[in-house]
Amino acid sequence: MHVKTGDEVLVIAGKDKGRRGKIKRALPAVNRVVVEGINIVKRHQKPRGPGRPGGIIEMEAPLHASNVMLICPSCGRASRTGKRFLEETDHKGRPRKVRYCKACDAVIDK
Template structure:
């Protein structure tokens, strides 16, 4: 998996192109993710016990993983992710630009 929860990602396509946000949830089987503040939808809520007034809430909808790219925490650039296998067999993610282990 190239992306992980809490990664900072940027959006490459769509109406939120260029926006950055934290990856809140991943749906690997669907290749989708929810990114904080990205792809907001308005949802009309019926009144419930927890929310007696109902009304409209704004909520992030999942976007395709192929439309987001990791921002490297070290070089702050859009990073292509590579993998490095350490001598003890542990697989680590690295930023292909600065070679930082992520």
């Protein structure tokens, strides 16, 4: 997946198109992400005991990962990302794979 938890993203499709937010949770098994304050839905919940009353609860629903675009931390623009290998190696001796911004060519993963 091209985005990770904690990334700032721009929504490029759907009812919240044009809005920005931070990824709260990534669900790579289903290729979806939960973004703070985006895709708010109302859930009708039954009471679940004395500590959890029922009612209409607003919560963030997952978006498909293809509907968000990463905002590059260095140039501040929403851009496509790519992956490349660095010269340095990880703890197993393999080259380290990082994401980079295709607009400014800066490495996103530090």
